Amino acid sequence: MGRYILKRFVFMLVSMWVIVTACFILMNAVPGSPFTTAKMTPLVRKQLEQKYGLDKPLWQQYVTLLKNLLRGDLGISIRERGRSVNGIIASRFPVSLVLGTEALAFAVTTGLALGVIASLYRGKTLDYIAIIIAILGVSVPNFVVASVLQYVLGAKLKLLPIARWESPAHHILPAFALGLTTLATMARMMRSSMLEVINQDYVRTAKAKGLTPTQITWRHCIRNAILPVVTILGPLIAGITTGTLVVERMFGIPGLGRYFVDSIYNRDYPLIMGTTVFYSAILLLMTFLVDVAYGFIDPRIRLAKGRAD
């Protein structure tokens, strides 16, 4: 197990370095610079470029970047006059985190429950309802879901606030819109995983022991069916993370997503790099944690790797 975790961890670091390098290359390959849009004399531009180190050769910029990243310093934003990228992230990310966590918690619990119910009522009405939700959830993009919810529940029925980020009621629509795809994917995966497990020999063994259907479902079916579903949590969290970029904008939520998108339009190099590094770090960390969690749930991995140490 220790070796398994170490391997995953090294993999995570290497991926991070690849992302930083790719981002650096792309950023410099795209035409334009932070100062192309602003009106300024060549002299002023030169001074500004000097200030942000953009006049140095690229390899030097790259080395400085890596050095700063290792110290955890993401630099100073060019557009947001003098604010550090670290500061921007620290002030804005908590909002995104709350939204993302709410969406994830809602999606995972409801999705799993829906999948389990669908599998237990295979071919019956409840199953079809679950399948329809799953298909809708996967095929309808979150911005469409968001606008439909805003229109129907917000504008027409006036049940929930349309936008902004104030009372708990303000969280419901964006969290739902953001989580729906994940919910649907979870439900679909869990359903097929359950259907597979239900036909396994060990479920029959459990029944032959005289266990009740509830005991069989909880201890033998769900426990095994959830394993493959856990592995897709990584990509699903990635989906929610990127989803915040859109949903925050649509609901006027003051999260980090807005800065990520704007930084690209503005060619705000430090902010692009900073937010990219930050988002990637979250995703890689999540994937890492999911892998580790999987190793812990599945005794075949936990113990096999443990012995290899």
Place this chain on the structure above:
Amino acid sequence: METAIEGKAFAPSSGEAPLLSIEDLQVSFYTYAGEVHAVRGVSYSVKKGSSLAVVGESGCGKTVTVQSVMRLIPTPPGRIKGGRIIFKGKDILALSEKEMQSVRGKEIGMIFQDPMTGLNPTMNVGSQIVEAIVKHQRVDKATAWEKAVKMLEMVEIPNPKVRALQYPHQYSGGMRQRAMIAMALACEPDLLIADEPTTSLDVTIQSQILDLLLELQERLGMTIIIITHNLGVVARLANEIVVMYAGKVVEQGTSSQIFYRPLHPYTHALLRSVPRLDRKTRTALASIPGTPPDLFVPPKGCAFAPRCPRAMKVCLEADAFPMELEKEHQVSCWLYHESNPRAAMELEKGGVAIER
């Protein structure tokens, strides 16, 4: 000359009531391709303390029959269409699902064919045994765990305290089957059903598991139904044998009757297909020519007739019924029916076909 030929179906063989008796059981599976008549009127019974072997080519309904006893037939597609299964005086098929839960594991234990997939991979073996104990006995977790370890010890798993905490993937195939046996016996059931318990194991392990079953049966005075392809297993373990073909019982009797005085041509063929160590020359293993009938449309005559070297006209037209030809020895074959003028002679020479 008076012969013992009479058409007595389901004749009770002895005075005392059997522990389990299956009466005219019919089970079908409704598939897209049509109705599979998997079990077509099977009757057999097993006395307390006895060990009964069920033999027959694969697909003849052995598993479906015993799974009906445990009510483990997946419904749909399966359906028990008729018959009765009387266990300790009550009809299993009439029990509610809830009542059935206290029969499974507690009164009837079952071991399945494939020990590699029969255990839950994410639960340690001890807990899987504890689960059965806690379900049926009023004991706390700690006592149940002790009992589980004792069970593992009983099935001769070395170091049972440590092994109980391990997961199935840390067990070898033979050990898993031992664990399955421990689990099936944890609540001291009256009846143990073992469905091909050794088929998927390699030969040396097979005989170890059989030794174990044999010993446990003697020690615990258990009643066993064992399904097997392996007539060697039967010879060692069983004192009664049921021979099945295409969803029906074609012959049943005591072990010595079946081995030394087989009557049904199918039983002959089955016995001939067993490798014999006592033959010096390596005669080719006689496999039975032909294939079992299609169970979608079972033949109206005897299902074995198309492959039978002794088939007569009547065999294709009507199916024979079970006839008790000697005490506890029943056979369903027209050769022995009183309408056959040579019936008595056939019985005397045991229906052996002229060697080709």
